[in-house]
Amino acid sequence: MNSLIKRLKMQFDVEEQTQRSNLSFINATALQLPALLTHLRDYEKYTQLIFLTAVDRIEDNQFQLTYMLADESSQNNIGVRVRIDRENAVMTSIAHLWHHARTYQQELREMFGIDFPGSPGVNDNFILEGWEEIPPMRRDFDTREYSEKTYFPRPGRSTTHPRTAMKAVDPDYPELPLMKGRVK
């Protein structure tokens, strides 16, 4: 793993962060991503794309895309992180590298509103149907408010915060009430 990172640093401008002995994250720029992924796939035996997903870094006004790759023996994982602009979210498609990248990109297009020009069928509905609001996985979309506005909530549900809910069951809450006396 370490030697791989060293080799990568020689060729690409990346930063790395090791999470576990078999999991590392490297930060790359959006421009060098296709080259980096192709390099990892073809020369470093990181042949499998496990997933591709996004994290909404709304405080930086950015999306973080994570491409998780696994090597041939599926022992080591490497996560390639890319930050892209949140307002004009466009990213290079990697559908030519892996067939199943298409559906991930379709999903990101739908749930985050990130466009992948050239990815087959990227604008088709994948999960949602007839969605009119902002893409639901963005942080500024309030699912609770939307649900209460739309789906005729049944009256009677007051709060879900467990502090109050659990107090109602057991007045002397401070210890974990359910585990009392069971820990050996």
Next chain:
Amino acid sequence: MYIATKAFYLFVSIIVALVWGLTVNGIVRKIVARVHGRIGPPVWQPFIDIIKSNAKRSMIAHGVMFYFGPVFRFAGGLGTYVFIPAVFGSVVFENLSFSGDLLLVMYFIFFGQLGMALGAGEGGHPASAIAVGRGLAQMTAFELPFALSIISLATQYNTLSITDIVAAQQAGVMSWTVFTNPLATFAALFALLGMNMHSPFDIVIAPQEIPLGPPTEYQGSLLGMLHTNRGIFVSAKLILFMNLYFGGALNLPILMVKTFAIYMLSVVVGVAFPRFRADQSIRFFLGVPTVLGILALLIQ
């Protein structure tokens, strides 16, 4: 007066056949359930199902032929039954066997399916259309060994009249066709497996692939009619086979025992096998059963 009596006898005979057919269906469902390790529905469940189907308040239609589908099917089942002598030598249960022979009965077996094909095609559901295609292809395939077997029988007994064939088998157990002409019998029993639409030949109604096949669009009383037909048609087929190959029946209890035993063949095979694809089942029918039929014909 004669006609009135005859009609009354026929009516009684049909009712008995219907009740027996539905009861057999109920018993078979129960047996299959026991094989699955279930308790299974009550034996009278098919009757309740028919009442309930007819108790539906609303009904939809897809045109005239849609109505005719179950009617043809029912007519096919009824026609098959009324031209077969159910109990040999009985006045009540001899039906109209004097005026029809084997060829007519074979025609009626085919007729119901064709009528159903027309009606189901009108229903407009693509699964029905696919199922009809499969059903007709498969039926043509199993009709071949059946026809060969019938021809073999006709040469053996020198007649096409079912009553005469039954009469020729009354000399004792060893004079039954199953012993005098085993090849023809086995060819026909293979065809019966196909006719009864149990596994492995139930691709026509395979619920996992084409939900229910031809009757997909049928509901309410039309479905009730199809279910009624299922009772009569089962009786008719089994009685036909009993008459042709297993020496007929001299009274109702023997008829019940023999038809039930014949049906159990389909059931036992059905619970033990997955289903064939349409093309595979056609190849199957054109293989061993057809060879058996041809051999039976050659030996005669």
Next chain:
Amino acid sequence: MDRSKFPEIVDGKSQYDLDSGRFVKIWNGPQHPGVTGNMALEVVISGDEVVDLKTHVGYLHRGFEKLMEQRLYIQNFPLVCRICVPEPDTNEYLYAAAVEELSGLEVPERAQWLRTLTLEMSRLASFIMWLGGQAGSFGMGTVGQWAVAVRDYVLDLFEAITGGRIYHMYITPGGVRDILPEGFDADLEDVLKKVEKFMHDAEIVLFHNAVFKKRTKGLGIITPDMIDPYGILGPNARAAGSTRDVRKDSPYAVYDKLEFNVIVGSDSDAYDRARCRFQEMQQSIELIRQIMEIMPRKGSFYNRPPNVLHWQIPPGETYVKAESTRGEYGYYVVSDGSNKPRRVYVKGPSYTHAVALFEQMAVGTNYADLPGLMVSLHTYPPEIER
């Protein structure tokens, strides 16, 4: 594969002309008994041959990932098991493992053993149900009925341990919720014997059945060079010769203390895949027996996390994985230092199998084989759309 006789593909869409009368478009599902769970197949057939297939998912979308961002870490613990209904324990384990890794919470040894036990049991239950489904999709209702009944015995065991039949909510961050009840060993052995008897019967009735062989041999072949481009995982890949098994490659829980071999097939047609899964069932039973033999019976089974209502987890991100019945299951959890996760991404193995792979494999098969082919890929829709 040779696509020359099938319609041309332009921009991911197959170009066929429905008006020409050569093609019929059929919707298999979502209301269709032949598809696994609630999903739809848009099939275009010509004669009996499938010329194009598109998988439609999203009917079970509940927005888990969004809901998890709204809830405290501990509130997510009963939520995650709902993602995969037939095999919920993998989700519970992975969520717990991710949270533990990010927060640095230690897990007692005994809890790891109990976790492995439930994971293997849920694998067994899921495989049994799959076997029933595979038999049922080829019209062999008998084995299907037996399978569901036998699976119920395993569910009874789960009920004895956790109190729940389907959703167990057993593996919590920090350990497990409870120890095994009195007399569990004997019950477990009893059930394992029943399962073995069922498998013996299924072997005779199903795997030695000529019709079943005829239907499944040569159906839906996965070649080794398809594995990486399509992201094929688990038994589907192993039947094609891959040796990837997360339990062996990067052992989690206590899998490094157990002895087992990775089951590898050779042909990877539907029959071979069924065979591989059947062997994995036997392996699961062996593993459960091993676990019961060497599992420590004393000691703590739960390390209490800090007050869970104020439990803030330091910023970081991690990816944890485990081997489910369908292949590698993964959780990618991002924490931003608050008391709610920033992002939880659930990677279900069916995601690639049911969409990209199945759309490719179905082309050219017989329409009647579609349900069987689909079950033989072992897909569960809820983990695709979550």
Next chain:
Amino acid sequence: MKSTENKIIHPLENAGVPEDQRHLYCDASPRPYPALNKYVERFLNWARANSLWILGYGTGCGAIELRPLLTSRFDISQYGMNPRPTPRQSSVFIIGGYLSVKTLKRVIRSYEQMQNPKFVVGLGSCTVNGGMYWDSYNTVNRLDYYLPVDVYVAGCMPRPEAIIAGFEKLKSTIMAGQAEGANEYAERFDWYKSNQKKIIKDWDMPDYNW
């Protein structure tokens, strides 16, 4: 197909369907069917209650408990229940838990294709008030705003025994002649439709499905 009913309560436009296909669909609202003679109806209700055909549509995770229910362990076929693969022939619709909007659309279509005495069983807490997914952006909270529900079985997930108890309840309701969900749907058709159309944003299907 054209409707064979002459009595049109409320003309439907089928605006969601392309214009050239509108004639293919029904253009009449459903109408309530009155009960027959008291004694006849009692007999028919007995038959209906003892031959409940379940539509084989697993709409959610509740479908996983339907399998043990339909097979050897809890075999409900002994009570005369059977799964039917087609909505035309089924009389009971089991909503297996949460309904996403996408599924609700298909559920409505399937429900409307079922024939008049038809019953809906809502399985799980999520059909009652949204259950665990009450604040999800994609699942409906109250099933009875979109379909007339006869019996709710609460729980997550309800155990098979609970579902059987629910069916017993449904049976007694039917025998008492109170399970008139289909008629209620027809009578309050506009209300149900407006609720459905409120959450299904792209209404690209006919207003009433035969």
